[in-house]
Amino acid sequence: MTWLVTGGAGYIGAHVVRALGEAGLEPLVIDDLSSGHREFVPADVEFVHGSILDGELLSRTFEEHDVDGVIHVAGFKYAGVSVQQPLHTYAQNVTGTAVLLAAMADAGIGRIVFSSSAAVYGTPDVDLVTESTPKNPQSPYGESKLIGEWLLADQGRAAGLAHTALRYFNVVGxxxxxxxxxxxxxxxxxxxxxxxxxxxxxxxxxxxxxxxxxxxxxYIHVADLAVSHVAAARRLAAGDAVEAVYNLGxxxxxxxxxxxxxxxxxxxxxxxxxxxxxxxxxxxxxVASGDLAARDLDWSMxxxxxxxxxxxxxxxxxx
The missing domain is CATH 3.90.25.10 (UDP-galactose 4-epimerase, domain 1)
Known part of the structure; x- marks a missing residue:
């Protein structure tokens, strides 16, 4: 079973790639190396150099590989910088996600795990953030991630896309x-x-x-985060019920x-x-609760x- 990892040469994406391999799944990576590193991708993992904004490249990649699903990690992830570069942020995170979803639909690929962000909550006035905490993003980055979640939900209603989004704060280790x-x-x-x-x-x-x-x-360890991305992919592949969003807190x-x-x-x-x-x-x-993810996605600290x-x-x- 092959899963395309967008942004798989980045810090988080490369850990997801390794977790997929350790779980017996076959990762395939696409990354434009704008912030990723080619050496982060294991030598035995096929690597496609390019952007998710390139719909033709995505279509060729899906044609040439038997892809079962996508773990979408690629994106412009700098919340502070996004305030100065909103159009770049939206192009990478919103347009890029839309192009990816279109290429997936054309290729008949109907499963996606989306690496979202707890930035969708902004600065909530609660002691413990849950998935139902009101969303109030305070940067173009947070807004772009919330729009990405909407795109998945809309495509789910329109075309039956199986999807889930994982929200988290600070990834370390x-x-x-x-x-x-x-x-x-x-x-x-x-x-x-x-x-x-x-x-x-x-x-x-x-x-x-x-x-x-x-x-x-x-603060959560990147290896723990990667395990739950793989667990989410497995649930989607098995046709198991998933929540639309999970906090990894x-x-x-x-x-x-x-x-x-x-x-x-x-x-x-x-x-x-x-x-x-x-x-x-x-x-x-x-601070966020991780109770739902612990129930469904093998999430733990x-x-x-x-x-x-x-x-x-x-x-x-x-x-």
Whole structure:
């Protein structure tokens, strides 16, 4: 059984590719390498270099391979940057998804797992986000992911597309030292780069109503995330009932201060983070429930915070 992984050379997509292989499924990768890395894709996995905006390339790929379904991870994932580049964000995430769905329909491929985002919720004023929490995206990125979910739902009603979307917040760690997070905007790479450059990592505010005064967020290990993508693909392939969306959440979260202390312990680099002013709009706590995904998609937090930090650090040093 072959599953096309869009964005399969990226940090998350490459972990999904490996999880598919470990589950006995055959991954096929398409990636334009705008943020992915060819070396993240195992040598024995077929790789198609190109964009999901290229409908002709997608059609040829589906013609040349017996694809059973798609795990759609490709996208422009920088929420902050999307505010300055809304048209680029919509082209990659909305138009790209529409082109992909059209090519799938033409090829008779009727299953898709969509890598969505908890950015669709914006900054909800609740202690625990569930799938029914009102959606209020506050960036073009979050809006584009919500529109992607709508496209899947509409195509499901129109053409019987079997689909589900997975929403999550902050993905960290590494399942293998050969794959690392290379985003210039994510917390772990920013902290590691600062330490390796001899700079002091920063915390934006330490006066929030949380146990240590720093923001509490949902951090999940990328390998756990990949397992649930594969579980979702298996359910769709088996014709099992799935929810339209699932949160992959920790249920409790960790604070930025806890992360900094764990980084110091794991790296052996003693530091006291620099405390800067709060960022406008940052809520004290955003944490999601993963109960539905635990029920249906083999979701669980298999890795501790120390596991997350140490695996990410090992991958960073192996670079």
């Amino acid at each position: 590494s399942g293998t030292p050969q794959i690392r997070d290379t985003s210039p905007h994510n917390l772990f790479p920013l902290v590691f780069d600062a330490l390796l450059d001899g700079r002091t990592p920063r915390i934006n505010g330490d006066d929030y109503p949380t146990p240590d005064g720093t923001c509490v967020r949902d 920790s249920g409790d979260g960790v604070s930025v201060g806890e992360i900094m202390r764990t980084v110091a312990e794991v790296t052996g680099i003693a530091f006291a983070p620099e405390i800067t002013a709060r960022r406008s709009g940052d809520p004290a706590r955003i 298999r890795h501790s915070l120390r596991d997350m930090v140490s695996s990410a650090w090992d991958a960073r040093r192996a670079a």
